[in-house]
Amino acid sequence: MTLPIPFLGRAAALAAVLLAAAPALAEQAADAVHPMGAYARAVPPVVKNSAAYLTLHNSADAGHALVGAASPAARVVELHTHSNDDGVMRMRRIERIPLPAGEATRLEPGGHHIMLIDLTGPLEAGGEVELELRFADGSSRTVAAPVRKPGEVGAGHHHHHHDHGSD
């Protein structure tokens, strides 16, 4: 006759877990994807294009995807990627960057990047640009990206053995 009490307790615990999990399953990309270390590349005023980089950590149990971006710093913003085919660098536009569940996806020099086309003003080191990240589920979030000089950008890139995470 004492059995129902632990049983009820267990059922309640199970219900609590289910209730807690339910909103997590439906978590929007804008809440689940954490942008880290965003920066845009400073370019000489004569150049009308630049690129922005960041790491996107998807803390959700479900995969998400970055499908676009916007910024007041550029008239057009696109997602691009690079490939190195036997020493030939090829840059192409891509429609989406998958963000697998639980993983950190890096947008970095030589790989995926956010391409800022037709800059609305000079991108000078020390400045900051706003990036609106648009996800496949329709949600979006804005991140501030400091503008860094190419030298500073390249600097951390050569310590192959050190993983600076959000650097």
Added chain:
Amino acid sequence: MTQTRYRLLLIAIGLAALVVGWYSAGQLQTRSADRGLEGFGGDFTLESAQGPVSLDDYRGKAVALYFGYASCPDVCPTSLANMASAFQALPEDEQDRVQGIFISVDPERDSPAVAQEYAQAFDPRIVGVTGALDTLQQVSRAYGAIFAKVDMEDSAMGYAMDHSSVIYVIRPDGVVHSLVQHGTSPDQIADSLQEALRAG
């Protein structure tokens, strides 16, 4: 008896091949160390904002040569920033004995003035040049550099340039010393420049 002789002959041939191979390998090594990549690359004349620029103008300096384009958002700035860092990493007396040349292979978008302003943003020791498409093709062919205009209909960029990303380190006597592949650290580029300064 004939079979033994045949075997001896084979062994002799094998030994001869080994000796010849060892000797030529030695020769090749000596050649690359002493003479650089002679016959590769060579002089050229292209347009800068201040008039024609030739490789031969920089005799007496070690030259770091790079083919790229100004609206290249990622690969070229990384390479030019590394070139600039390499220059800055050299001892002071050697800093005046190096010269960078950025050749824009995108004359449609990059005038000599644009190429120059772009190059100078990385380091004042880098000159920016470009030229007519057929001249650029000749120069890049001589250096084994690759570039091709690729239409990007789905992008506001309009087109991109597929291109090789190599820094050519050239000795003060104009001979190519080494080809520095994309992603090489500034320290290694600086080492190559110092070797080039000592070699020629």
